[in-house]
Amino acid sequence: MKLAFWGILMSAALGLICALIRYWKIPVLQRIIGMYIELARNTPLMIQLFFLYYGLPRLGLLLEGSTCAIVGLTFLGGAYMAEAYRGGLVAVSRSQIEIGLSIGLRPFQVLRYVVFPQALAVALPALTATSIFLIKETSVFSIVALKDLMYVAKDLLREGHSTESNLLLIVSYLAIILPVSLIFGYLERKVRFAGFGN
Amino acid sequence: MKKSDQAILKVTDLHKQFDQTEVLKGIDLDVYPGEVIVIVGPSGCGKSTFLRCLNGLEPINSGRVELNGQVITAPGTDWSLIRQKIGMVFQNYELFPHLNVMDNILLGPTKVQGRKKSEAKAEAESWLERVDLLEKAQAYPRQLSGGQKQRVAIVRALCMSPEVMLFDEVTASLDPEMVREVLDVMLNLAKGGLTMLIVTHEMAFAKAVADRVIFMDQGYVIETNTPEAFFNNPNTERARKFLNIFQFEGVHKVQ
Numbered sequence: 001m002k003l004a005f006w007g008i009l010m011s012a013a014l015g016l017i018c019a020l021i022r023y024w025k026i027p028v029l030q031r032i033i034g035m036y037i038e039l040a041r042n043t044p045l046m047i048q049l050f051f052l053y054y055g056l057p058r059l060g061l062l063l064e065g066s067t068c069a070i071v072g073l074t075f076l077g078g079a080y081m082a083e084a085y086r087g088g089l090v091a092v093s094r095s096q097i098e099i100g101l102s103i104g105l106r107p108f109q110v111l112r113y114v115v116f117p118q119a120l121a122v123a124l125p126a127l128t129a130t131s132i133f134l135i136k137e138t139s140v141f142s143i144v145a146l147k148d149l150m151y152v153a154k155d156l157l158r159e160g161h162s163t164e165s166n167l168l169l170i171v172s173y174l175a176i177i178l179p180v181s182l183i184f185g186y187l188e189r190k191v192r193f194a195g196f197g198n
Numbered sequence: 199m200k201k202s203d204q205a206i207l208k209v210t211d212l213h214k215q216f217d218q219t220e221v222l223k224g225i226d227l228d229v230y231p232g233e234v235i236v237i238v239g240p241s242g243c244g245k246s247t248f249l250r251c252l253n254g255l256e257p258i259n260s261g262r263v264e265l266n267g268q269v270i271t272a273p274g275t276d277w278s279l280i281r282q283k284i285g286m287v288f289q290n291y292e293l294f295p296h297l298n299v300m301d302n303i304l305l306g307p308t309k310v311q312g313r314k315k316s317e318a319k320a321e322a323e324s325w326l327e328r329v330d331l332l333e334k335a336q337a338y339p340r341q342l343s344g345g346q347k348q349r350v351a352i353v354r355a356l357c358m359s360p361e362v363m364l365f366d367e368v369t370a371s372l373d374p375e376m377v378r379e380v381l382d383v384m385l386n387l388a389k390g391g392l393t394m395l396i397v398t399h400e401m402a403f404a405k406a407v408a409d410r411v412i413f414m415d416q417g418y419v420i421e422t423n424t425p426e427a428f429f430n431n432p433n434t435e436r437a438r439k440f441l442n443i444f445q446f447e448g449v450h451k452v453q
Contacts, residue, residue, distance in 0.1 A: 095292050098288070102285070103281065103282075103285075103306035106278050113309060118294075
């Protein structure tokens with residue numbers, strides 16, 4: 001759970017940086033980010049973790065299991081969140097930017113006070129979905145020898161409590177994710193209230 | 199004409215092109231303090247582009263613009279500073295939808311000019327009162343009509359204490375009864391001595407508010423005249439043709 005928290009936080013940060021780079025069409029960097037996004041979205045997290053945990057040591061970089069997990073989650077989540085933010089950014093019309101400029105705001109201030117708050121309102125549902133998705137993806141952490149829910153459940157399974165443990169597993173995930181989902185839902189309504197409707 | 203010695207805004211041989219199309223083909227214009235200039239002309243004649251060039255939303259290709267003697271179209275211009283002196287209101291009465299009326303207005307004065315919120319707020323309130331919208335200070339843009347939004351947009355620009363205001367077809371997307379309330383605000387500003395450049399299709403309003411009328415067509419200034427002369431007896435054939443668009447012959451039904 002702690003891993004998921006850090007993973008989500010860092011994904012949100014990485015995603016924002018990537019989205020801004022693509023939004024501003026910074027040469028070269030935007031191409032690299034584009035490739036990163038395709039790579040991260042189109043390969044399974046399990047493979048990415050394998051690479052981090054078993055592949056990197058061969059290149060002389062030994063990462064702890066939990067570091068691998070956070071890096072892996074961030075790598076994957078950053079790509080999804082970048083696309084979510086970008087969707088929000090491009091939804092803010094060009095004239096909003098011009099009006100911001102016309103009252104003397106500097107480009108960065110336009111981004112901060114005009115574009116970003118509106119972009120966030122648009123991006124939030126997709127950011128929520130990604131966050132929940134990331135929490136669920138923690139179920140593959142067992143492959144890097146971390147004790148996640150799945151790992152514990154597998155132990156129980158081996159001891160012969162198959163149906164009960166499965167049920168327990170589902171309930172546990174729900175217990176973790178539902179509150180997260182509700183919190184994001186509340187946030188969305190809050191941002192929406194002031195949101196679009198011109 | 200209200201003229202003083204030095205032009206507040208001086209435009210010399212301004213050229214602007216988009217890709218291969220030349221939109222402005224050498225515009226010259228001096229604007230004097232307190233003057234109200236109305237720019238009219240058919241769609242696509244370059245009048246909106248002209249206004250956008252004046253506050254740097256469109257880079258120009260050649261020529262120059264001076265504000266109080268300072269060239270503002272040279273590279274390295276601090277447009278943030280210039281735009282505080284040249285306010286602009288647009289056709290799409292766009293407020294920032296995520297901010298209420300007061301915060302829309304205060305964004306510029308507090309973030310750009312670094313003014314105290316309480317002091318800027320007092321000024322905003324007095325402006326809102328003048329445009330009859332004080333009770334809407336806490337409303338969000340989506341709760342306002344088009345005319346109300348446009349009046350807020352005007353106040354938002356005015357609170358930066360600009361020396362010149364540019365109005366780009368500010369009533370073009372409003373319902374007729376809302377057009378009036380916005381034009382009345384502008385008439386009052388003109389009476390108050392604000393220097394204004396107005397692009398509009400409201401000919402009756404142009405006639406009432408203008409000190410000078412400028413007629414543009416295909417990227418040129420075709421005619422500069424007093425409003426009386428321009429609307430009653432224009433010098434050029436093209437202006438005459440343009441004005442005829444706004445005239446209707448009486449309908450004589452065939453029996």
